[in-house]
Amino acid sequence: PLPASVKIIEVGPRDGLQNEQQTISAETKIELVNRLSQAGFPNVEAASFVSPKWVPQMATSSEVMAGITRRPGTLYSALVPNMKGFEAALAAGVDEVVIFAAASEAFSQKNINCSIAESIARFRDVAQAAKQHHLRLRGALSCAFGCPYQGEVTADSVADVVRQLRELGCDEIDIADTIGVATPRHVQVVMRRAIDEFPIERLSGHFHDTYGQALANIYASLEVGISIYHASVAGLGGCPYAKGATGNVATEDVLYMMQGLGIETGIDLDAVVDAGQFISDKLGRKAVSRAGNAIAAK
Ligand code: HMG
Numbered sequence: 001p002l003p004a005s006v007k008i009i010e011v012g013p014r015d016g017l018q019n020e021q022q023t024i025s026a027e028t029k030i031e032l033v034n035r036l037s038q039a040g041f042p043n044v045e046a047a048s049f050v051s052p053k054w055v056p057q058m059a060t061s062s063e064v065m066a067g068i069t070r071r072p073g074t075l076y077s078a079l080v081p082n083m084k085g086f087e088a089a090l091a092a093g094v095d096e097v098v099i100f101a102a103a104s105e106a107f108s109q110k111n112i113n114c115s116i117a118e119s120i121a122r123f124r125d126v127a128q129a130a131k132q133h134h135l136r137l138r139g140a141l142s143c144a145f146g147c148p149y150q151g152e153v154t155a156d157s158v159a160d161v162v163r164q165l166r167e168l169g170c171d172e173i174d175i176a177d178t179i180g181v182a183t184p185r186h187v188q189v190v191m192r193r194a195i196d197e198f199p200i201e202r203l204s205g206h207f208h209d210t211y212g213q214a215l216a217n218i219y220a221s222l223e224v225g226i227s228i229y230h231a232s233v234a235g236l237g238g239c240p241y242a243k244g245a246t247g248n249v250a251t252e253d254v255l256y257m258m259q260g261l262g263i264e265t266g267i268d269l270d271a272v273v274d275a276g277q278f279i280s281d282k283l284g285r286k287a288v289s290r291a292g293n294a295i296a297a298k
């Protein structure tokens with residue numbers, strides 16, 4: 001049987017907007033985060049404390065965190081690549097810090113300018129600091145199904161980094177298809193390997209929809225028993241260090257599917273559709289969510 005309920009993490013304000021070329025005001029980001037938390041998400045990835053030279057769009061992260069209205073029941077997360085980012089995230093009052101590694105050496109170099117081993121060593125300090133300050137710690141694992149620079153990525157290399165993230169004390173680990181190349185059977189093979197290394201109830205699926213496989217890959221993960229998924233409102237996004245990568249699977253589409261499957265999310269789909277139309281209007285384009293646009297047109 002499929003899980004009776006799932007946790008959906010909304011990553012639009014971070015993964016969705018980080019690659020956007022036009023400058024988006026902090027005010028707009030704040031309204032987006034507020035609309036999403038009000039829709040009932042248990043977790044919103046709201047910010048990223050990375051180098052503004054690398055990802056200029058996230059430079060307003062402190063301002064965004066300071067401006068939002070905290071909803072009890074929503075955890076606010078932020079990406080943190082090193083101690084400098086951790087200090088900023090701590091000062092901004094995030095609930096959860098996300099360290100982000102890769103299953104591919106080539107991607108690790110391009111994305112965070114160091115090897116996988118160096119990144120783990122760097123994250124050790126962040127992980128310790130997070131524990132000390134009683135912040136939740138999440139670990140993201142990019143290129144778990146393929147890499148834009150080195151091509152194939154084995155399930156063994158995924159399992160290897162999952163183990164290292166577990167040893168750092170991660171509360172949750174994200175298996176990410178950065179460039180959206182995975183297909184359902186491949187997803188099941190990799191997820192089953194990851195489950196050998198980390199508790200299934202704390203593993204998540206982070207699927208980009210570049211090749212149109214994301215919903216199918218979520219369904220395949222449900223069959224394996226994975227019960228945490230990341231999604232981006234209006235299908236926003238792409239990764240600045242993964243050329244051609246498109247957005248995460250659209251949240252509206254995921255919620256529509258879960259509703260049809262009778263799987264509980266606790267999220268108000270109509271409110272998410274409104275949030276998707278709001279941010280798409282601000283960006284001056286149509287939302288990428290099929291379900292979102294269909295519902296909005298009714
Ligand atoms: P580096 O150049 O090797 O680092 O970058 P550095 O320590 O030499 O610092 C260079 C400059 O950046 C210095 O400034 C630092 O102070 C500053 P300068 O002295 O030149 O003026 N700096 C910072 N500033 C603000 N906050 C910080 C910070 N750290 C250093 N935290 C670094 C290494 C990791 C910093 C850089 O490569 C970086 O920021 N990378 C981030 C890349 C990124 O954000 N990628 C997108 C997110 S990952 C993703 O989207 C995938 C995911 O969605 C899952 C999936 O789909 O796969 C999570």
Ligand code: MG
Nearest residue numbers: 015176178239
């Ligand atoms: Mg991503």
